[in-house]
Amino acid sequence: MIDSLPESRLWEEVPECGACGWARWRAAGEVCGKRYARCEACGVVRLYDRVAGDQLHRLYSGYYPGADPSPDELRRQLDNPTFAHRRRRLEAAVPVDRRRIFEIGCGDGNFLAYLRGHGWRVHGSEYDADTAALVRRRHGIELFVGDVADAVPPGAPFKVAAAYHVLEHVYRPAEWLAAVRRMLGPGGTLHLQVPNQGSLTRRLTGPAWASVMFPQHVYFYTPRTLDALLRRAGFAPLATTTWDPWHGPGTVTGSLVNQARRIAGRGLPWSDPLAGAGERVDAVAFAGTAAAARPPRLARRMLDAASVRLARVEALAGAGAVVDVIARVA
Numbered sequence: 001m002i003d004s005l006p007e008s009r010l011w012e013e014v015p016e017c018g019a020c021g022w023a024r025w026r027a028a029g030e031v032c033g034k035r036y037a038r039c040e041a042c043g044v045v046r047l048y049d050r051v052a053g054d055q056l057h058r059l060y061s062g063y064y065p066g067a068d069p070s071p072d073e074l075r076r077q078l079d080n081p082t083f084a085h086r087r088r089r090l091e092a093a094v095p096v097d098r099r100r101i102f103e104i105g106c107g108d109g110n111f112l113a114y115l116r117g118h119g120w121r122v123h124g125s126e127y128d129a130d131t132a133a134l135v136r137r138r139h140g141i142e143l144f145v146g147d148v149a150d151a152v153p154p155g156a157p158f159k160v161a162a163a164y165h166v167l168e169h170v171y172r173p174a175e176w177l178a179a180v181r182r183m184l185g186p187g188g189t190l191h192l193q194v195p196n197q198g199s200l201t202r203r204l205t206g207p208a209w210a211s212v213m214f215p216q217h218v219y220f221y222t223p224r225t226l227d228a229l230l231r232r233a234g235f236a237p238l239a240t241t242t243w244d245p246w247h248g249p250g251t252v253t254g255s256l257v258n259q260a261r262r263i264a265g266r267g268l269p270w271s272d273p274l275a276g277a278g279e280r281v282d283a284v285a286f287a288g289t290a291a292a293a294r295p296p297r298l299a300r301r302m303l304d305a306a307s308v309r310l311a312r313v314e315a316l317a318g319a320g321a322v323v324d325v326i327a328r329v330a
């Protein structure tokens with residue numbers, strides 16, 4: 001039980017950078033009394049005081065709520081503009097005869113279902129058996145349950161692997177990428193998307209940046225640091241963008257709402273989820289963050305319109321909300 005474990009068992013600090021192995025770092029801020037570190041060798045920023053590796057179930061059990069969407073709601077979810085955007089990027093890099101993908105950490109399976117509807121053969125994994133059952137029930141897609149860093153999934157090698165908003169959760173990114181490389185065949189393609197630590201919104205809003213997502217997000221990359229990490233792991237990056245039609249505006253909106261809360265003296269949405277006996281941990285997506293302080297409808301519409309423009313401008317400057325990379329096994 002949470003209240004029977006001392007703080008020292010719930011949290012851990014690891015001096016070595018999981019992206020390059022270097023143990024020297026500089027302070028890079030603090031949230032809820034927990035420190036962030038910038039690696040002196042590779043420049044990657046990480047949550048230095050993090051939830052202990054053997055306590056992660058406290059953060060991730062029930063990450064996806066079980067109530068199934070109605071058919072209308074599911075259609076609306078599959079219309080997410082980020083899906084069409086990802087597919088355009090994938091299909092520009094992958095010829096028709098190689099369209100067989102393994103999505104690591106595929107969550108509710110919606111993107112796999114969307115790709116299948118466009119002729120792709122789809123496979124995927126989830127860490128949590130309940131989430132895998134949900135994907136089987138909603139989409140009829142059988143997932144590999146577990147961590148691809150621990151076991152090669154059946155069906156490997158794959159022509160294409162993808163992980164969207166997964167790598168920022170990964171505690172040992174260099175090892176994880178080595179495992180991903182092993183499950184790809186020669187010339188295999190990898191598509192990654194993570195929050196952009198170098199985004200204009202992050203620089204302007206600091207700890208109010210919606211992608212802070214304390215304490216689930218542990219590693220933060222820029223286009224430059226992710227490029228270097230991929231090359232060290234034996235990948236050749238082919239195409240990078242910082243634009244995403246959904247994460248871009250969503251992250252700007254969430255960050256502005258968080259910043260307004262902070263200025264109004266209502267604090268930030270981040271909290272230490274392991275503090276307090278028996279407190280349930282709720283995973284907060286940035287949409288949820290914004291909803292927690294929902295402004296009136298007209299203000300909300302104006303905010304959304306402004307966020308779309310701001311997100312486009314920062315992405316045009318190469319400093320958008322995400323780092324989205326297509327890479328090939330070198």
Ligand SMILES: [Zn+2]
Pocket residue numbers: 017018019020021022039040041042043044
């Ligand atoms: Zn490093």
